[in-house]
Amino acid sequence: MTLADPLRAPDGAGATPPSLLVRDLLFAYPDGHQALHGVDLRIEPGERVALLGPNGAGKTTLVLHLNGILAPGEGTVEVGGLPVTRQHVQEIRRRVGIVFQDPDDQLFMPTVREDVAFGPANFGLAGAALAERVDQALAAVGMQEQADRSPLHLSGGQRRRVALATVLACDPEILVLDEPSSNLDPVARRELAEVLLGLGRTMLMVTHDLPYALQLCPRSVVLDDGVVVADGPTRELLADRALLERHRLELPFGFSLS
Amino acid sequence: MGAGHAHPLHLHRDSPVHRLPPQVKIVAAFLGVVCVVATPREAFAVFAGYLVLLLGVWVAARIPVGWILRRSVIELPFVVLAVLLPLTGPDPRIEWLGLSLSEPGLLGAWNILVKGTLGVLTSLTLAATTPMRDLLVGLQRLHAPALVTTIATLMLRYVDVIAGEARRMRLARIARGHDPRFLWQAGATARGIGALFVRSYERGERVHLAMLSRGWTGAMPVLTENRTTRRDWAAGLAPVAVAAALAATGWMIA
Numbered sequence: 068m069t070l071a072d073p074l075r076a077p078d079g080a081g082a083t084p085p086s087l088l089v090r091d092l093l094f095a096y097p098d099g100h101q102a103l104h105g106v107d108l109r110i111e112p113g114e115r116v117a118l119l120g121p122n123g124a125g126k127t128t129l130v131l132h133l134n135g136i137l138a139p140g141e142g143t144v145e146v147g148g149l150p151v152t153r154q155h156v157q158e159i160r161r162r163v164g165i166v167f168q169d170p171d172d173q174l175f176m177p178t179v180r181e182d183v184a185f186g187p188a189n190f191g192l193a194g195a196a197l198a199e200r201v202d203q204a205l206a207a208v209g210m211q212e213q214a215d216r217s218p219l220h221l222s223g224g225q226r227r228r229v230a231l232a233t234v235l236a237c238d239p240e241i242l243v244l245d246e247p248s249s250n251l252d253p254v255a256r257r258e259l260a261e262v263l264l265g266l267g268r269t270m271l272m273v274t275h276d277l278p279y280a281l282q283l284c285p286r287s288v289v290l291d292d293g294v295v296v297a298d299g300p301t302r303e304l305l306a307d308r309a310l311l312e313r314h315r316l317e318l319p320f321g322f323s324l325s
Numbered sequence: 326m327g328a329g330h331a332h333p334l335h336l337h338r339d340s341p342v343h344r345l346p347p348q349v350k351i352v353a354a355f356l357g358v359v360c361v362v363a364t365p366r367e368a369f370a371v372f373a374g375y376l377v378l379l380l381g382v383w384v385a386a387r388i389p390v391g392w393i394l395r396r397s398v399i400e401l402p403f404v405v406l407a408v409l410l411p412l413t414g415p416d417p418r419i420e421w422l423g424l425s426l427s428e429p430g431l432l433g434a435w436n437i438l439v440k441g442t443l444g445v446l447t448s449l450t451l452a453a454t455t456p457m458r459d460l461l462v463g464l465q466r467l468h469a470p471a472l473v474t475t476i477a478t479l480m481l482r483y484v485d486v487i488a489g490e491a492r493r494m495r496l497a498r499i500a501r502g503h504d505p506r507f508l509w510q511a512g513a514t515a516r517g518i519g520a521l522f523v524r525s526y527e528r529g530e531r532v533h534l535a536m537l538s539r540g541w542t543g544a545m546p547v548l549t550e551n552r553t554t555r556r557d558w559a560a561g562l563a564p565v566a567v568a569a570a571l572a573a574t575g576w577m578i579a
Binding site for chain 1: 457458478479481482483485486528531532534535536537538539540541542546
């Protein structure tokens with residue numbers, strides 16, 4: 068798979084700005100480690116894209132740029148046409164919904180309902196509108212009945228879905244999922260996939276779970292050593308054994324795509 | 326504990342006292358204790374009056390007296406000093422069962438004992454009728470410093486997560502044959518505590534990132550809408566009025 072022009076608008080793209088536009092992003096950590104060497108990425112509204120790559124490729128660093136937690140050394144990030152800058156940081160954080168890898172990091176309030184309300188309340192919702200938004204988000208992941216429980220008393224799969232609800236409640240332009248299938252049993256993994264497919268939202272999914280990427284994301288992007296090295300249909304990328312091998316990726320035992 | 330119901334100091338009941346807004350109960354408990362502390366120690370009968378008042382609150386809250394008394398044992402280590410005072414206090418002294426006891430010491434011990442006990446009983450009543458979560462909401466409504474309520478809210482959520490982590494680390498140590506029986510074998514446990522601290526610190530950073538990502542700006546949003554009515558305040562402060570009257574009586578008779 069070669070890279071044509073990653074930033075080129077697809078044919079037929081109208082006036083709506085892309086959900087995510089990353090242009091020539093460079094970033095070095097304060098200790099001098101250059102994590103991103105010029106990343107280009109364009110995601111249209113409604114797309115589901117998997118971000119693949121070995122450990123240390125810069126995936127998490129890229130994710131933290133999307134909502135302005137890290138500021139780029141050079142280059143720009145735009146979300147729904149709005150540049151990620153200090154002035155817009157609050158609106159950007161509403162538009163980019165990050166679901167972190169460990170739900171225990173994300174769910175910090177004493178009850179599920181309060182946790183789901185935390186985001187929209189920060190973004191200015193209150194009263195009946197807030198309650199309605201919380202109910203909708205919990206319904207979208209099928210967790211209404213657990214609303215008044217503590218996250219501590221939920222199963223791994225339930226926690227993951229509540230973490231997703233906390234972000235959905237902010238009505239994001241793009242969902243960013245960090246290793247959504249980690250630590251889930253096979254049933255919880257499938258249930259989460261069903262929930263995610265049912266949402267109909269723009270999605271960027273960071274994962275090592277290649278079959279999950281294939282199941283959920285028509286398009287994949289491979290990041291290695293701080294640059295995008297491949298971008299194309301997931302099935303084609305995963306069938307390219309040489310490409311996978313070059314970037315320390317491999318399908319689980321017994322899987323093969325042609 | 327996380328759910329706010331399973332706490333050993335909380336008694337899940339439905340009563341008028343349980344239903345009062347938490348901030349009313351916090352203010353009432355605080356003022357009640359102030360009245361007790363302000364009462365002169367010689368006004369013995371007044372302290373009995375306070376106890377009767379608390380009994381009344383327990384009846385209204387449907388808390389069994391034994392339930393409260395068992396939990397008030399927590400006070401014991403703090404009143405050890407009170408036992409020493411009569412033995413070590415200044416003259417004049419009185420003879421009792423062959424012991425020479427100091428009169429000011431006895432009064433001082435009584436003072437600590439009775440006020441401490443009434444304070445503990447009041448706090449237990451507050452804890453029994455108000456889930457931990459609501460106490461925090463109450464403090465937030467009373468404009469306690471945001472940093473304090475935020476830290477307490479996070480503690481409420483993570484104390485069990487950290488305890489779980491400590492349990493897993495202990496199991497992993499035992500699984501590798503660690504069997505600490507003597508003090509000099511505690512090294513591994515101590516290092517485990519160090520590792521736990523570092524892990525908790527790192528988790529704190531990740532939680533902070535996740536909070537920032539959902540638009541946190543430094544203050545917890547108040548998520549419940551219930552307004553406190555005049556009637557709530559009147560009901561909650563009625564026992565305080567009685568306590569204030571008792572304190573005033575104490576000053577007159579002492």
